Amino acid sequence: MAILLVTPLIRGENVELTSSSADGDIEPTTTTDSANSISTESKDTNLTPVSINTGDRYEEPYESGNDSENHTNATILIPGDIIFEYWEKIKIDGVDVDHTALYVGNGKLVEADPYINKWTTLERFKYNTMALFYHASKMVNPSFELGPNLKEFVYGLQNRSYGGDTDYGKVEEDDFGDVYDSYSYYYGRVYIDRENNLLPDNTTRYEAVDYANERASPKWPLVGENGLILLNHPRPFDYVSPWIMDEKQCDEYTVDMVMANLSLAKNLDYGYGCSELVWAAWWHATKNSPNENERIDLDSDNTIYKYVWPWEIKNSPHVKIYYNSTDKPTNTDDTSQPMDLKLIYTDKIVYVNNVEDVEEMNGEYYLKTSSNELYSIDGLMDFEVLQ
Ligand SMILES: [Ca+2]
Numbered sequence: 489m490a491i492l493l494v495t496p497l498i499r500g501e502n503v504e505l506t507s508s509s510a511d512g513d514i515e516p517t518t519t520t521d522s523a524n525s526i527s528t529e530s531k532d533t534n535l536t537p538v539s540i541n542t543g544d545r546y547e548e549p550y551e552s553g554n555d556s557e558n559h560t561n562a563t564i565l566i567p568g569d570i571i572f573e574y575w576e577k578i579k580i581d582g583v584d585v586d587h588t589a590l591y592v593g594n595g596k597l598v599e600a601d602p603y604i605n606k607w608t609t610l611e612r613f614k615y616n617t618m619a620l621f622y623h624a625s626k627m628v629n630p631s632f633e634l635g636p637n638l639k640e641f642v643y644g645l646q647n648r649s650y651g652g653d654t655d656y657g658k659v660e661e662d663d664f665g666d667v668y669d670s671y672s673y674y675y676g677r678v679y680i681d682r683e684n685n686l687l688p689d690n691t692t693r694y695e696a697v698d699y700a701n702e703r704a705s706p707k708w709p710l711v712g713e714n715g716l717i718l719l720n721h722p723r724p725f726d727y728v729s730p731w732i733m734d735e736k737q738c739d740e741y742t743v744d745m746v747m748a749n750l751s752l753a754k755n756l757d758y759g760y761g762c763s764e765l766v767w768a769a770w771w772h773a774t775k776n777s778p779n780e781n782e783r784i785d786l787d788s789d790n791t792i793y794k795y796v797w798p799w800e801i802k803n804s805p806h807v808k809i810y811y812n813s814t815d816k817p818t819n820t821d822d823t824s825q826p827m828d829l830k831l832i833y834t835d836k837i838v839y840v841n842n843v844e845d846v847e848e849m850n851g852e853y854y855l856k857t858s859s860n861e862l863y864s865i866d867g868l869m870d871f872e873v874l875q
């Protein structure tokens with residue numbers, strides 16, 4: 489990659505914010521060009537292969553069943569379908585997916601990957617504990633925000649991904665087979681109107697695919713530490729929008745636009761979280777809809793999150809899950825090691841040894857130690873890892 493030294497642009501945590509896209513209610517649309525729509529059987533499992541008879545970019549549906557011993561039912565994916573995966577032990581309020589990607593054809597998917605498996609044990613512990621703690625706290629208090637220690641941690645991740653450290657997350661193309669390494673996975677299809685089996689036309693479908701492919705393409709500039717401009721990178725991972733800003737963005741930048749105004753490469757809409765990318769791809773794909781409320785907004789349910797999380801897309805009225813894997817055994821052999829924490833509550837500080845998990849009991853959420861002591865997250869704002 490080419491590296492040029494230029495005047496520093498924006499450094500440190502000074503990430504520019506942009507306005508989010510609309511997150512309002514959307515009614516399932518009933519108007520479309522039916523001549524271009526694709527019809528399928530309405531079964532939720534064992535989808536009948538889809539006949540696509542228009543478009544230059546027609547390709548055979550991908551039979552993912554050939555790739556894995558774990559996958560015995562042949563299932564047909566078509567470009568624009570959504571893959572949901574479950575990798576971590578996030579089981580807050582019934583959540584059973586924590587990653588999502590867009591199927592782009594030819595046995596490939598495009599995903600925004602946070603690259604957690606490349607991190608130190610400490611970083612993984614902080615991130616996973618933060619995730620559980622954040623979601624559990626949001627259940628209790630929808631206006632909950634992370635405290636300063638955790639925000640600093642998240643901005644540190646953001647500076648690395650936006651600065652071109654490839655161990656800290658980016659948008660990329662991957663082989664479909666990676667899906668089989670997750671605990672469980674689902675395939676979903678995006679509908680304009682799910683109840684009436686009204687699917688987007690191929691042009692719209694490939695608008696979504698192209699949007700994701702463009703952002704995975706290693707052609708974008710990044711602004712690294714000290715203002716280093718790094719050329720030919722894919723888009724970075726956006727950690728700040730989900731965990732701190734609770735916003736999401738859909739950008740329409742071109743490489744030329746960013747090269748002409750490199751501060752764009754520091755915007756939150758330059759990077760993507762996994763579900764933010766899938767949401768943005770379909771939001772972009774329907775940008776020419778005559779009415780905004782006819783666009784496909786995969787985060788239309790107005791929950792406590794303005795950001796779009798993977799399970800919100802899975803539960804979207806526009807998405808039909810047509811395949812779910814047989815759940816593999818839950819990973820009880822968790823590699824995360826217990827950590828000693830300083831728990832910072834609104835009115836007190838508590839030191840706890842060997843915290844390893846978050847647990848729900850009777851609708852309340854607790855940090856759990858390896859000796860099964862429970863510490864309520866009620867009023868917990870922040871934590872520091874002490875080892
Ligand atoms: Ca973003």
Ligand SMILES: [Ca+2]
Nearest residue numbers: 793794795796
């Ligand atoms: Ca949301």
